[in-house]
Amino acid sequence: MSECPVCQTHYISGDSDRCSVCGWDLTPYPSTLSQSLPSEFWQREEAKLAWARQMWVRVLSSHPTVGDEALSLLKEQFAKIQGELEEAQQERQLLRSQLQKLLPQLDPTLAESES
Structure with missing residues (x-):
């Protein structure tokens, strides 16, 4: 950074x-x-x-409040980014679990194509 x-x-x-x-x-x-x-x-x-x-x-x-306002803005931006990160992590976990459910269905297809 x-x-x-x-x-x-x-x-x-x-x-x-x-x-x-x-x-x-x-x-x-x-x-x-x-x-x-x-x-x-x-x-x-x-x-x-x-x-x-x-x-x-x-x-x-x-104007000491300028620093306070800047800090407040940065905290707000940080909270937003942190929320987006948590949301992305949840989405990734959901995709991972969906993929794990689909993998057993794909394995027989792959086995048939190899024979």
Whole structure:
């Protein structure tokens, strides 16, 4: 799992272009492009990131509920994902039991085709 460089929120790479908490652009630069960019570009990018981190700290210190709201949102998302996971596990168990019931019916068919 990756971490937002501004607010350190965990996210899954490729799922979103922006951080769900602070809005930072999470789109990575293509490796072919990043190798050809001059060092001045990367220095400006680092300066932007440092500024964004400072602004995030200011926002959190002046509005402590922002962190609470973000945490609440993350907990909500976690609960949703956890529910989906439990549902998928139940579906998988149901499919497994259905398959086990069908296997004895398939075995005689396979035995007949081999003779």
